[in-house]
Amino acid sequence: DGGITQSPKYLFRKEGQNVTLSCEQNLNHDAMYWYRQDPGQGLRLIYYSQIVNDFQKGDIAEGYSVSREKKESFPLTVTSAQKNPTAFYLCASRRSGTGPFLAKNIQYFGAGTRLSVL
């Protein structure tokens, strides 16, 4: 089955700790995204990557870091500098490239990771 796998489903962070959220896709998509979802706030873009070894800051990148060493993997690290990390984190991917709009522009989402602070 093709899709996006996020792990773990639930994660707890202690004060001063860095934690890493995993995102793996087997859709052969070029672009990948990380969003944060808070109640009443919708989805806000943290980081995105259009190709391997390249990534860009989104709207709320402070306190987060990413890497894109493989096409199928885009892990997100929530650092101790992120003072309010409690949220639902969603990873998405998009095919991009040429072709019909729907095929190349639709973002497909994983099931999310819920991060809480101990």
Place this chain on the structure above:
Amino acid sequence: QKEVEQDPGPLSVPEGAIVSLNCTYSNSAFQYFMWYRQYSRKGPELLMYTYSSGNKEDGRFTAQVDKSSKYISLFIRDSQPSDSATYLCAMMVGAGGTSYGKLTFGQGTILTVHP
């Protein structure tokens, strides 16, 4: 002011009702408009998309875009308990704009359809 505004609700309706979900936006460069549905503790999934102004129908769902008023709507006819979810509008600028397919989301509307 946020680029996309969506009434967060919550909205509670009886089964069979017609539901209207709405978003307004301020960026006139938006040309692609999407609706995602998100069940509790799950990731969003694409429900419908439209390009520019007009209507699009898919079964019980109708998406409507009025670019002159910067207003989009999603109508659900004969609503079912299985439609209970959070509905998110999302928008993207057209070709020539940003090249990375950035979606700008509304806050989401929580819908409950009770039997």
